[in-house]
Amino acid sequence: MAEDVVDLCAALLRFDTTNHGRGRSAGEREAAEFVAGHLDAVGVPATVLESAPRRANVLARVPGVDPGLPALLVQAHLDVVPADPSEWTVPPFAGVQRDGYLWGRGAVDMKDMIAMVLAVLGDWSREGRRPRRDIVLAFVADEEDRGEYGAQWLVDHHADFFTGCAAAISESGGYAYPVGDQRIYPIGTAERGTSHLRLTATGRAGHGSRRNDENAVVNLLGALARITAIEHPVRLTPAVRAFIEQVGAALGVHVDLDDVDGTVARLGPAARLVENTVRNSTTPTVLQAGYKVNVIPGTATAEVDVRTLPGTVDELLAAIDAALGPDVRREFIANEPPVQAPIDSPWFDAMAAALRAEDPDAVVVPYCMGGGTDAKAFSRLGIDCYGFSPLSIPPGYDYRAMPHGVDERVPVEGLRHGARVLDRFLSS
Template identity: 75%
Template sequence: MTLDVAQLCAQLIRFDTTNRGGGESAGEREAADHVAAVLHDAGVAPTLLEPAPRRTNVLARVPGTDPSLPAVLVHAHLDVVPADPAEWSFDPFGGEIRDGFVHGRGAVDMKDMVAMTLAVVHRWHTEGRRPRRDVVLAFVADEEDQGAHGAHWLVEHHAAHFAGVRAAISESGGFSFDVGTASGDTVRLYPVGTAERGTSHLRLTATGRAGHGSRRNDSNAVTALVTTLARLAAHDHPVRLTPTAEAFLVGAGKALGVEVDLDDVDATIARLGPAAKLVENTVRCSTTPTVLQAGYKVNVIPGTATAQVDVRTLPGTVDELVATVDALLEPGVTREFLEHQPPVEAPIDTPWFTAMADALRDEDPRATVVPYCLGGGTDAKAFSRLGIDCYGFAPLLLPAGYDYRAMAHGVDERVPVSGLEFGARVLDRFLSS
């Protein structure tokens, strides 16, 4: 008897695995125990590892029929971001299945992928099937913070578990994205993540001379800081066209019948219509001020002021971007990295990408598969350190009017049941072959 993927997803949502960051977390233990039990029932021996109390990771390996082939890794995180019940129209951790959707925090980020993977592994066991190559599984903690209790810890302390792995798949790719054309047709794109921008969060500290607010002060830390932030926010970062972004523009442009001019990327993106959302944030680096801290009384000029800046870098641009930031700092303002994870990019012209595209087209003949770059970050940044090519491939077929990109970290998160069933079939095709 095979397991129902929607029920699996709902069960996982009912475990509150909220990660508030900074080490404050409900913990992944109960969800991890549940995953381990499902794997055990599917004839797979799980290993549970906790770098800290309740911060639980589940590792397993499904042996393939040809051990000489390189293995593939499926990794998915068990933690979720906070959800304020007062903002939701249903219980964020109720795991309701109604109106064709599974409702709750983590439905698309990313307990859906956990459920689809478990459903596939259990189906193999029920039907007496095995994949061609070893399939390594990692259901991890702490992705929604910095991975110190999850993927990064596993890479540093349990790298042997990933021996022989050549490629990996995880979140933020393989979902359908319907785009209308000028001729009235609808093109169904499936962006598969082959790159993601780097995360270089900065703390800026301005140091000046404290004093009375009514008096002239040419060494005002607040003024120096806000001047720097204004420069960073207004800076026009140049276009840096990575292989992934170029392939997306060419592929999507051809499918949509629009002119592609790689010498004028902004104009090309403007012609893509709704599909522009998939690429507009990933042709440039970005420096976005997000946190400000200064002063304690309105008539006192503080001696120091600090800010945090969300910095995202494209492959091959890290040194250039850091030099740009340094050039925009006011005198008296210094920077330090709070987090510095470099961008990653996997090759497109590989059997792995071809197999993903084939699996999608087998289940949806209308599929137009294109590579794309993630604007944010995932645990790929950890596993790529082991020389693994990491792809965003958590397939879903989505209904018209469903805003997938608004679901992750959003209010009233939900995932279509039919999309989960489609995704499980696609994963089965890809992982089996």
């Protein structure tokens, strides 16, 4: 049985758990059985639950020495996005170690986190250690689609398993982000909401050579032009405000909250962590219409990726409705609210302490994630969800280009660093 975090991660990368979306998936079953087998071997009884054939989730609980304390949920997803082998330097599911990195689809999104947790539990088993509080584990399916076979399903059908969990940790935070001579460590304390929309325009079908003032394609394009022209005002959530102020102070940058865009521009590379979360966004991504060049279709559809900040959802949807026009209607593909967890909390303080124990010069700051995670599901249970998947990274390594990118890879020493940080945090 693999024990080293690198070997564990390599083994996980060799399971093809590709999620193609819209319910099409290679399945997580074999990876789930591997994880459950490892947990059982280190004295943590695990249960594999299938929400559909081969769509597998793993649940387990590690008893703490003080069961009266609120429990902590550690949640991570087993599935990965597709990878085209022809684009990769190495086969994406080979789990190859080369040049100080472990290569493979899911290396940072997020089989590295699963491997780090398993490695920590293995150390605890061998050394006879237990955490201070109960640690609840959920290794889930389907995060890379809509969570219908994973976190959302677990919350809907197995919510009792998470009773007593006050906080959770998962992906997108706790990694080192070098900016000049500073190392910024963002911890996710919020994420924008996801209000994915499908727009359907209607018109009058007809011959392409004839005048038609009721062209569904034209109606749709007009609506999309108006939606993309919406000027989204700056809205500073607590996480974003704290990020700007604390990173600005660490970098010696003048912070002017009356000129947020100018201040963000002065943050240099750190701007990438905040520039997408100071306002809402409406981004058209999918267009479908027609079947033949000389036929005007009667309908045309588009999909729009809408991301929302707390307290802005109703206002933004009203602006979108005003932009649609009379012949275009909207419906939700997904509608999940923004997520926020407290910045000033013992949980955040403990994460920061664990990072600084390994890197005394760490500048630990809260931040808001621009995208979405399974936190949206677990927060429905009243759990405060944080992005904390610690990793140290070497110079020149572009962490943010790795998830969903070609040649995804994780630094080997970064994995070992992350396991040490997680051990400190989960133990305390």
